[in-house]
Amino acid sequence: MSEAQIKSLEEEFEARIARDEKIEPKDWMPEKYRKTHIRQMSQHAHSEIIGMLPEGNWITRAPSLRRKVALLAKVQDEGGHGLYLYSATETLGISRGEMFEQLHTGKAKYSSIFNYPAITWADIGAIGWLVDGAAIINQVALCGTSFGPYARAMVRICKEESFHQRQGYEIILKLTEGTPEQKAMAQDALNRFWWPALMMFGPRDDDSPNTAQSMKWKLKRKTNDELRQQFIDQTVPQAELIGLTIPDPDLKWNDEKGGYDYGDIDWDEFWQVVKGHGPCNKERMKARVAAWENGEWVRDAAMAYSEKQNFLRKQESRAV
Amino acid sequence: MENNNLYNYILGIADNSLILGQRLGELCGHGPSLETDIACTNISLDLLGQVRSYYQYAAQLADDGRNEDTIAMMRPEREYVNVLLVEQPNTDFAYTMARQFLFDVYHFSFLTQLQNSADNTLAAIAKKSIKEVSYHLRFSSDWIKRLGDGTEESNKRIQNAINDLWTYTDELFHQTEADKQMISEGVGVDTSKLKEQYYNEVSSLLKEATLEVPESKYFQKGGKKGIHTEHMGYILAELQYMQRTYPNLTW
Numbered sequence: 405m406s407e408a409q410i411k412s413l414e415e416e417f418e419a420r421i422a423r424d425e426k427i428e429p430k431d432w433m434p435e436k437y438r439k440t441h442i443r444q445m446s447q448h449a450h451s452e453i454i455g456m457l458p459e460g461n462w463i464t465r466a467p468s469l470r471r472k473v474a475l476l477a478k479v480q481d482e483g484g485h486g487l488y489l490y491s492a493t494e495t496l497g498i499s500r501g502e503m504f505e506q507l508h509t510g511k512a513k514y515s516s517i518f519n520y521p522a523i524t525w526a527d528i529g530a531i532g533w534l535v536d537g538a539a540i541i542n543q544v545a546l547c548g549t550s551f552g553p554y555a556r557a558m559v560r561i562c563k564e565e566s567f568h569q570r571q572g573y574e575i576i577l578k579l580t581e582g583t584p585e586q587k588a589m590a591q592d593a594l595n596r597f598w599w600p601a602l603m604m605f606g607p608r609d610d611d612s613p614n615t616a617q618s619m620k621w622k623l624k625r626k627t628n629d630e631l632r633q634q635f636i637d638q639t640v641p642q643a644e645l646i647g648l649t650i651p652d653p654d655l656k657w658n659d660e661k662g663g664y665d666y667g668d669i670d671w672d673e674f675w676q677v678v679k680g681h682g683p684c685n686k687e688r689m690k691a692r693v694a695a696w697e698n699g700e701w702v703r704d705a706a707m708a709y710s711e712k713q714n715f716l717r718k719q720e721s722r723a724v
Numbered sequence: 725m726e727n728n729n730l731y732n733y734i735l736g737i738a739d740n741s742l743i744l745g746q747r748l749g750e751l752c753g754h755g756p757s758l759e760t761d762i763a764c765t766n767i768s769l770d771l772l773g774q775v776r777s778y779y780q781y782a783a784q785l786a787d788d789g790r791n792e793d794t795i796a797m798m799r800p801e802r803e804y805v806n807v808l809l810v811e812q813p814n815t816d817f818a819y820t821m822a823r824q825f826l827f828d829v830y831h832f833s834f835l836t837q838l839q840n841s842a843d844n845t846l847a848a849i850a851k852k853s854i855k856e857v858s859y860h861l862r863f864s865s866d867w868i869k870r871l872g873d874g875t876e877e878s879n880k881r882i883q884n885a886i887n888d889l890w891t892y893t894d895e896l897f898h899q900t901e902a903d904k905q906m907i908s909e910g911v912g913v914d915t916s917k918l919k920e921q922y923y924n925e926v927s928s929l930l931k932e933a934t935l936e937v938p939e940s941k942y943f944q945k946g947g948k949k950g951i952h953t954e955h956m957g958y959i960l961a962e963l964q965y966m967q968r969t970y971p972n973l974t975w
Contacts, residue, residue, distance in 0.1 A: 453758070460752035463768075464959075467966035467975035468793045469776050472749070476769040479752050483762040490758070525966060525975070575975075582973060691754065699756020701881070702817045705874025712873065 421621060426552035429495035437621060440614075441551050442496050443512070444623060446503045449489035451515035452482045454688050458522035459531060467525055474571060475528065481564045488560070492553035508693050510680065515539075519682030520600050526579055526586075526593035532572015534594075534601040534639065540565045541635050542605070545625040573642065580646040587647075594643065595651040602666075603674045605632040637663045730843070731785050732805070732902035733912055735795070736948065737838075738778035739806035742796055743956075744827060745771035746963055747814060756817050763863055764820070770856040777849045797967040801960055802950040805900070809892035811947070811955050815885070818871055818878070822885035825864035829925050830896045832861045833918045842910035865929055872933025879934065886930065887938050894943035896922070 405413075413432055420427065427433055456479050463479065466472035490500045506512035517535050522528060543565060546558040579590035606612060606628040618624040626634070636655075643650050654667030676682065748768035755761030779792035786795075809827055814820045835857055838850035871882035897919045899907070906912030927937045946952065966975070 453753075456753035456761075460754075463749035463752055464746055464962040465965045467970075467973075469772060469779070469796055471975055473769060473772050473776065476749065476752070476765055476772065480762055480765045480769060483758060483765065487758050487762065578975060585970065586973060695754045695756070695761075699760075699817065701875065701877050702756035702760070702871070705878030706870050707874075708878075709870040709874040 421550045427550050428552045438496050442498050445493040447513050449486050450507045452486035454514045454518045456482050462528050478568050485561050488557050492557045495553050516677045517600050517604050519677050519685045521684050526589040529572050529575030530593035530597040532568050534597050536565050536569040538601050538604040538635050541631050550622040577646050594648050598651050633663050727785050729902045729905040731782050733906040734778050734782045736805050738775050739804050740810050741771040742775045743806045744810040767860050774853045781845050797964045805948050807895045808947040818881035818885040821867040822889050825868050828861040828864045832857050837913040869933045872935040890938040891944045895945040900948050
């Protein structure tokens with residue numbers, strides 16, 4: 405294809421996005437669009453799968469049968485989201501095996517929040533309330549993204565995530581209605597998860613070089629700082645309602661901007677965790693790699709069995 | 725309590741699902757593939773959902789302040805009456821599937837009969853649960869076939885698992901005093917009548933999966949009398965952790 409042809413295709417492509425048309429897997433797309441989507445969507449899928457680990461840890465220890473069942477259902481949903489997102493990403497011409505390979509070698513990232521440990525039952529509440537809450541804000545914005553399979557996945561996933569968020573908030577609410585020990589447990593979880601949750605929206609706009617391109621492709625509808633502000637404004641009253649204190653002495657309502665001012669985020673910590681040196685990065689990766697390696701013989705067996713069955717079926721149909 | 729036998733009978737059913745559900749819950753996020761991971765979590769979810777119905781009924785019968793959670797999480801080990809099979813560890817995916825299959829075949833035929841129980845609540849729980857359990861049975865049977873007739877390695881692993889767990893199968897058909905009483909009242913399932921069919925079904929599927937049917941006649945028992953394997957204490961340590969650390973709180 406000549407450069408002029410490519411240029412005209414690109415122009416038509418950008419025009420389609422501007423008209424709010426969805427791009428489908430078989431449509432022509434610029435290589436950069438494909439690669440950016442593979443990166444972001446697989447990262448999203450990986451986050452769902454890694455996210456199963458800190459919460460999965462609490463299934464055997466959940467304090468009541470009702471909580472245990474709800475947590476199982478939630479973690480199962482996350483697995484389902486992962487499956488759905490991997491499939492959506494596969495439409496861009498990459499296999500699930502390749503995506504796992506990228507995860508296991510550290511080439512692909514996942515949400516840093518899951519590198520923080522879930523050490524008390526209240527953390528399960530905080531993860532639902534804050535982490536899923538932050539995720540929804542990101543994801544609602546993506547329901548209108550330009551790539552069709554991703555947008556449709558987001559619509560479906562958002563419905564379940566908002567249920568998870570309410571469930572998490574309800575866990576925390578119950579603790580705040582409980583004994584002083586339970587209240588302290590809730591406050592402690594908020595103290596530990598608040599700042600990492602704010603970091604989920606990514607670096608400050610000044611430090612986010614890809615934002616302009618992503619906005620154009622509707623992979624982002626709002627900037628990192630806008631989304632972060634939305635999360636803070638939404639969450640502070642929720643904390644106040646149940647008598648918890650946001651661990652930020654600089655947090656103050658700003659009438660002029662109609663939102664909260666907040667303290668400085670520890671960006672050194674952010675980059676430390678992103679670069680693989682958070683409290684649980686190594687553990688999470690070890691768990692995933694072990695699951696994959698220990699499961700190899702199982703996947704091989706399933707493949708061998710299915711090939712044998714296909715062979716038998718072919719022989720039978722020949723005999724008929 | 726007037727109906728002690730019924731209470732104990734319910735625990736005999738529910739404890740199996742509780743402990744198996746707990747075991748499967750350990751695997752979440754660690755499965756050999758995303759699909760099997762989700763499926764095992766789902767089976768755990770089904771079993772624990774059933775458990776809640778049983779214990780809620782038991783709590784209602786006890787009528788002494790106990791609830792589903794105290795029944796599930798506050799008993800000493802010797803009062804859990806699950807069979808030894810379900811407490812066996814997730815050594816690898818072969819053991820997990822072998823344990824599941826050996827239990828599912830029993831569980832399905834047990835619930836089939838329990839639907840006819842003279843006790844309406846138990847019959848209703850059985851009717852609701854059997855749909856889920858028929859899926860469990862299909863899932864575990866399919867995996868026995870895949871592993872048995874898959875690769876040389878998978879065949880060896882699943883055969884070992886079946887051989888090791890075989891010793892726990894006979895206990896599924898043992899009857900406690902409560903069982904006998906409930907059978908005589910038309911409430912309980914006469915498991916002695918299920919035994920032959922159980923071994924026939926298991927054997928026929930093992931053969932289809934190109935596996936050997938173990939011939940050992942030495943069986944382990946004890947779970948139904950509260951005498952468990954050494955694994956049980958660790959399972960309970962996790963299961964009871966919150967209730968024991970923070971007694972009498974609501975969550």
